Amino acid sequence: AELRAPPDKIAIIGAGIGGTSAAYYLRQKFGKDVKIDLFEREEVGGRLATMMVQGQEYEAGGSVIHPLNLHMKRFVKDLGLSTVQASGGLLGIYNGEALVFEESNWFIINVIKLVWRYGFQSLRMHMWVEDVLDKFMRIYRYQSHDYAFSSVEKLLHALGGDDFLGLLNRTLLETLQKAGFSEKFLNEMIAPVMRVNYGQSTDINAFVGAVSLSCSDSGLWAVEGGNKLVCSGLLQASKSNLISGSVMYIEEKTKTKHTGNPAKTYEVVYQIGTETHSDFYDIVLVATPLNRKMSNITFLNFDPPIEEFHQYYQHIVTTLVKGELNTSIFSSRPIDKFGLSTVLTTDNSDLFINSIGIVSSVREKEYPEPSTDGTYVWKIFSQETLTKAQILKLFLSYDYAVKKPWLAYPHYKPPEKCPSIILHDRLYYLSGIECAASAMEMSAIAAHNAALLAYHRWNGHTDMIDQDGLYEKLKTEL
Numbered sequence: 001a002e003l004r005a006p007p008d009k010i011a012i013i014g015a016g017i018g019g020t021s022a023a024y025y026l027r028q029k030f031g032k033d034v035k036i037d038l039f040e041r042e043e044v045g046g047r048l049a050t051m052m053v054q055g056q057e058y059e060a061g062g063s064v065i066h067p068l069n070l071h072m073k074r075f076v077k078d079l080g081l082s083t084v085q086a087s088g089g090l091l092g093i094y095n096g097e098a099l100v101f102e103e104s105n106w107f108i109i110n111v112i113k114l115v116w117r118y119g120f121q122s123l124r125m126h127m128w129v130e131d132v133l134d135k136f137m138r139i140y141r142y143q144s145h146d147y148a149f150s151s152v153e154k155l156l157h158a159l160g161g162d163d164f165l166g167l168l169n170r171t172l173l174e175t176l177q178k179a180g181f182s183e184k185f186l187n188e189m190i191a192p193v194m195r196v197n198y199g200q201s202t203d204i205n206a207f208v209g210a211v212s213l214s215c216s217d218s219g220l221w222a223v224e225g226g227n228k229l230v231c232s233g234l235l236q237a238s239k240s241n242l243i244s245g246s247v248m249y250i251e252e253k254t255k256t257k258h259t260g261n262p263a264k265t266y267e268v269v270y271q272i273g274t275e276t277h278s279d280f281y282d283i284v285l286v287a288t289p290l291n292r293k294m295s296n297i298t299f300l301n302f303d304p305p306i307e308e309f310h311q312y313y314q315h316i317v318t319t320l321v322k323g324e325l326n327t328s329i330f331s332s333r334p335i336d337k338f339g340l341s342t343v344l345t346t347d348n349s350d351l352f353i354n355s356i357g358i359v360s361s362v363r364e365k366e367y368p369e370p371s372t373d374g375t376y377v378w379k380i381f382s383q384e385t386l387t388k389a390q391i392l393k394l395f396l397s398y399d400y401a402v403k404k405p406w407l408a409y410p411h412y413k414p415p416e417k418c419p420s421i422i423l424h425d426r427l428y429y430l431s432g433i434e435c436a437a438s439a440m441e442m443s444a445i446a447a448h449n450a451a452l453l454a455y456h457r458w459n460g461h462t463d464m465i466d467q468d469g470l471y472e473k474l475k476t477e478l
């Protein structure tokens with residue numbers, strides 16, 4: 001197909017994994033001559049960030065990556081980064097009174113324990129997740145053939161049809177109840193996984209529920225040195241220009257180009273310190289959740305107007321504590337026989353934590369060694385900031401505690417209506433994909449899709465957008 005001259009300038013707002021991977025894919029599609037400006041008002045990495053505990057860095061936000069997250073895998077390979085194993089140790093589930101499940105070192109014992117308590121529900125749950133994941137993997141084939149989608153709903157429909165889209169409109173609870181899972185299994189096995197991963201209950205949509213349950217698969221990994229290294233690596237590899245400023249508003253304007261012809265462009269107005277600056281762009285990608293608390297970007301003079309976004313994001317606090325766990329809270333066993341490295345909790349409003357687990361620093365290849373005094377670094381997720389009294393309840397003693405509050409991921413409340421990807425002619429929104437599920441890979445998928453969409457729309461390749469029957473069409477192609 002014929003190609004138009006590439007755009008002069010593209011702006012991306014947000015240098016998290018979404019924005020930096022968008023820069024990488026836009027560079028691949030539009031070539032070396034387009035100028036790409038990447039705006040970031042805080043740190044490159046966004047929700048991929050580390051916290052320091054006594055000179056060592058630990059993941060504070062996005063920490064684990066699934067073995068089938070192929071974009072993240074590819075980035076790490078292309079950027080020459082290394083990986084570390086991100087899971088290990090034994091898991092227990094606490095209901096506020098006792099541990100209702102405790103993992104053993106022996107695989108066969110775990111199988112017997114699970115079958116004894118829940119029958120074959122654990123196996124059936126894995127099969128359900130695998131089925132969703134199998135369909136989800138189709139996105140990689142579509143994107144490798146350069147196909148793009150103009151909405152999150154169309155993208156999901158292309159992966160698994162109406163059934164798949166239906167996952168967005170039902171709660172995980174309804175979906176699994178309908179599939180015959182028992183209350184006991186849902187409360188003791190499924191709810192704790194939703195609490196540790198999304199800080200929410202089984203009332204979240206069934207798609208994000210399946211994504212969350214996929215974290216129980218083996219082979220989870222992370223980037224050695226910190227997952228945020230992927231963002232700085234992509235920024236560099238894309239040869240984009242980082243502007244450390246806060247975007248305040250975007251306005252559509254008509255400007256005379258160097259050819260003498262008037263053309264519609266976007267003016268991006270941003271602040272660096274107390275100074276206000278502005279610049280004009282042919283294409284703009286917004287790679288940050290659009291709501292007042294998180295990005296506070298106004299769209300001026302658009303016709304039709306761009307509506308305000310009201311997606312409510314879940315408040316979660318990550319606390320890292322280096323200390324000796326008070327295991328007697330969870331179990332009557334002597335401390336040296338406790339053996340668990342992660343405790344998840346059931347949905348019990350009396351509990352002030354969602355989960356607690358031992359973590360490795362971003363440079364440790366293996367499961368952490370205890371320090372000479374027997375203490376570990378523990379990561380705690382809670383809805384609210386922990387008080388000193390609460391930390392003292394959890395630990396017999398502690399050397400150090402540090403916390404980071406997040407507006408972490410959407411508060412899921414199906415039926416989900418996902419925001420548009422195309423906000424205006426050449427203005428694209430990536431973070432709407434989080435209404436389906438928030439994860440690093442989801443942002444990378446949205447970024448690849450937005451780059452392809454921007455490219456095809458720029459060149460008028462409508463045959464590469466929202467194609468029906470892609471799965472059948474590409475089935476036989478290598």
Ligand SMILES: Cc1cc2nc3c(=O)[nH]c(=O)nc-3n(C[C@H](O)[C@H](O)[C@H](O)COP(=O)(O)OP(=O)(O)OC[C@H]3O[C@@H](n4cnc5c(N)ncnc54)[C@H](O)[C@@H]3O)c2cc1C
Nearest residue numbers: 014016017018041046047061062063064247288295439440
């Ligand atoms: C505690 C926690 C644990 C998580 N665990 C996992 C996990 O284990 N695995 C996983 O896959 N995912 C996990 N996630 C989710 C994952 O981190 C996110 O889905 C992903 O990082 C989102 O990336 P993003 O680039 O889309 O958005 P962000 O990382 O939020 O990037 C947006 C960027 O835009 C910037 N910005 C905002 N407004 C403006 C403005 N006006 N001007 C300029 N810049 C602006 C922000 O500062 C930010 O850096 C977790 C998230 C949290 C919070």
Ligand SMILES: CC(C)=CCC/C(C)=C/CC/C(C)=C/CSC[C@H](N)C(=O)O
Nearest residue numbers: 063064065066196197211214439441442
């Ligand atoms: C997108 C697909 C198919 C899979 C991604 C699975 C995945 C890694 C989801 C992340 C879920 C999430 C938000 C986890 C947060 S907590 C992670 C970890 N347990 C921790 O302790 O930090």
